[in-house]
Amino acid sequence: MNRKNPPRSSEALIERIRRLSDEAEWSEDELREVLIDAGIDPDQFIKDIKTRIKELLKASPERQERSDYDSLPLLPRLRRITGLKATAIAEKMGAPVLFLSDLSAHPNVIPFRARKEFARRAANNLPGVSERDVLDSFERGLRQQVAAFRDAPFPDEEADFEKIVRRSDMSAAEQQYWLSLSEESPE
Amino acid sequence: MNHARDLLERTPDGELEKMILELGCYALRVRNEYRWRTRDREALPKGETVKSIVSLAVEKVLTGERRWNPTQHPDFMKFMRDVIDSLIYHLAISKDNALLTALPEESGQDEISWRAESDRAKPGAEWLARNEATPEQALLDEESEEQNNKAIRILLEECVADQTLTKIVGAMMGGCDHCGEIAAAIGIEVKEVYNAMKRLDRRVAAVSRRMVEVESSL
Numbered sequence: 391m392n393r394k395n396p397p398r399s400s401e402a403l404i405e406r407i408r409r410l411s412d413e414a415e416w417s418e419d420e421l422r423e424v425l426i427d428a429g430i431d432p433d434q435f436i437k438d439i440k441t442r443i444k445e446l447l448k449a450s451p452e453r454q455e456r457s458d459y460d461s462l463p464l465l466p467r468l469r470r471i472t473g474l475k476a477t478a479i480a481e482k483m484g485a486p487v488l489f490l491s492d493l494s495a496h497p498n499v500i501p502f503r504a505r506k507e508f509a510r511r512a513a514n515n516l517p518g519v520s521e522r523d524v525l526d527s528f529e530r531g532l533r534q535q536v537a538a539f540r541d542a543p544f545p546d547e548e549a550d551f552e553k554i555v556r557r558s559d560m561s562a563a564e565q566q567y568w569l570s571l572s573e574e575s576p577e
Numbered sequence: 578m579n580h581a582r583d584l585l586e587r588t589p590d591g592e593l594e595k596m597i598l599e600l601g602c603y604a605l606r607v608r609n610e611y612r613w614r615t616r617d618r619e620a621l622p623k624g625e626t627v628k629s630i631v632s633l634a635v636e637k638v639l640t641g642e643r644r645w646n647p648t649q650h651p652d653f654m655k656f657m658r659d660v661i662d663s664l665i666y667h668l669a670i671s672k673d674n675a676l677l678t679a680l681p682e683e684s685g686q687d688e689i690s691w692r693a694e695s696d697r698a699k700p701g702a703e704w705l706a707r708n709e710a711t712p713e714q715a716l717l718d719e720e721s722e723e724q725n726n727k728a729i730r731i732l733l734e735e736c737v738a739d740q741t742l743t744k745i746v747g748a749m750m751g752g753c754d755h756c757g758e759i760a761a762a763i764g765i766e767v768k769e770v771y772n773a774m775k776r777l778d779r780r781v782a783a784v785s786r787r788m789v790e791v792e793s794s795l
Contacts, residue, residue, distance in 0.1 A: 396752040400725040400732075401610070404781055406749055408606045410756055411778035412658075414771040421598035427782055428605050428627070432598060435628060439597045442632050446639040447586060 464527040465494035471518050482515045489558035496549040497528045504551065504571040581638045581645040584653055596654065597631070603658050604630045606778065607665050609785045625668060634660040728788055735780040741765065741773045742780065 397403040416424075422432040462470060468479050468490075480487040493500055493508060500508075509524035555568045585593065604627045611621065621630070634657060637643040643660050650656045729750075736742035741763075748762040756770040 395754050396750055400728045403729065403746075403749060404610055406754065407774065407777050407781055408610060410759075410771075411606070411774040412603070413756065414775050416599065416602070416775060418595050418598060420775060421595070421602050424602045424605065424779060424782070425598065427779060430601065430605075430627060432601075435601050436594050436597050438628060439601070439631055439635065440593065443585060443593070443635055443639070446636060447582060 460526075462527065463494045464497065464524065465490055467523065467527045468512065468516060468519060471523060472516050474516070479516060483511055484515075485511075485564075486559045489554070489560060492549070492554040492558065494527075496554065499549055499551050499554070500528060501551055501572040504568060507568075507571055579639070579641050579644070580647050581653065584645075585639070596657075599654060600631045600634065600657055600661065601627055604634075604661050604665070605782070607661060609782050611665060611669060612785050612789060621665070621668060630661060630664055633664055637664075724788075728784060731787055732780060732784045735784055736777070739773075739776065741769065742777050745770065745773050745777060 397406055425432045425435060465476055465479070468474075469476060472479060474482070476487050476490065480490050483490065497505075505525060505528045506521075509521040509528075512519045512524045513521045551572050552569060555565050558565065560568070588596070608621055608627055608630075621627075625633075634643075637660060638645060638657065645653060645656050647653070650659075733743065733746060736746060744763040745759055748759045751762070753759045753762050756767050756774065760767040760770045
C-alpha cells in the first residue's frame with residue numbers, strides 16, 4: 391500500500407481523480423450524462439463527429455489512391471505495378487504492344503481461358519505482378535477508351551476477340567493458340 | 578497503411594458512437610483540469626471547444642498526421658486520448674496566461690504530461706514551475722493556494738451527501754493512488770470504488786464550473 395504519495399495540490403488531486411475515473415467502465419448512458427452536465431447535447435455531438443469521420447474516410451488520400459488503382463485498365467495497371475514501359479512489358483510477355491493494348495481496352499470480350507493464360511504469363515514474366523492483379527483488371531469489364539499508344543481514342547467499334555487476335559501481328563501459330571483459348575473447354 | 582482508418586471503417590455504428598462519447602468525455606475531463614488550473618472561463622484557448630478538439634484529434638489520425646501503430650500501441654482509444662492530451666497541451670502552452678510559465682521544452686519531450694504536479698510527471702517537466710518568486714509572484718502563489726483550498730472545500734461540500742465519496746477523497750488526500758488501495762483503506766469493494774470514481778468525476782466538473790462562476794462574479 392502506498393501511503394506516502396499524497397497529492398501536492400488540488401490540481402494533482404483532480405488529475406488523480408480523472409485518471410482513476412478513466413479506468414472505470416462507463417456505460418453509454420453515463421457518458422451521455424457527463425456531456426449533458428457540461429451543456430453538450432450528446433446526440434448532436436455524436437452526429438457531428440460521426441459526420442466528420444465519414445467525410446475523412448471518404449476523402450482519405452489513401453482510399454482515393456486505392457480507388458484509382460482499382461479502376462485502372464490492364465495495361466496502365468501493369469505499368470503501375472512494374473514501373474516498366476508498355477514496350478518493355480510487351481517484350482517480356484512475348485506479345486505485341488497492340489495486342490496488350492487491345493486486351494486492356496476490351497476486357498469484356500476476352501474469353502475466360504485467354505484471361506487465365508494472359509494472367510499466368512504476366513505473373514511468370516513481370517516483376518511484382520500476380521495472376522490476381524490481371525484477373526481483377528479484366529473483371530472490371532471496363533472499356534478503355536484511349537489505348538496506351540494511340541493518339542486518338544479507339545473508334546467506337548464492335549470489338550471481338552478474334553478481331554483482336556487477327557490484327558495483333560502475332561505469328562500464325564500464336565494467333566491459333568490464342569484463338570483456341572476462346573473455344574469451349576473440352577471438360 | 579492507415580490502421581486507424583481500417584479500424585474505424587470496420588467499427589459498427591453502435592461501437593463508433595460509444596467511442597465518440599468516450600473521447601468527448603475524455604476531452605471534457607482534460608478541459609476541466611485545465612479550467613481548474615487556470616480558472617479560465619473560456620476553458621480552452623483559441624476558441625477551441627470539446628467538440629473541436631475531438632474533431633481535430635480524429636482528423637489528425639485519419640489523415641495520417643498522427644499515425645496509430647497497433648504494434649506499439651495496441652489500445653486505439655488510449656492512443657486517441659494521448660492525441661487529445663497532446664492537442665490540449667499545445668493549446669495550453671500557446672496561451673498567454675499569467676498563471677503559467679512553461680519550462681523550456683526538452684527535445685523530444687513535447688508531449689509529456691502537461692499536468693502540473695502530476696505524480697507521474699518526470700522531474701523537471703513541471704511546466705508550472707517558476708525560476709524565482711518575485712514579491713508579486715509570491716502574492717499570486719498565496720492567492721493560488723487559497724484558491725486551491727477553496728476548491729477542495731467546495732469539492733468536499735459537493736460530496737457531503739455521499740459518504741463513500743467523502744471517504745474516497747480523504748483516502749486520496751492521504752496518499753492512496755490506486756482504486757485497490759482506496760478500497761482497502763476505506764473497507765469497500767474495488768468495484769464500488771470505480772463506481773464512486775465516476776460520481777466523483779462528475780462532482781469535480783460541477784466544482785470546476787462553480788469555481789469559474791465565483792471567479793467571474795468577483
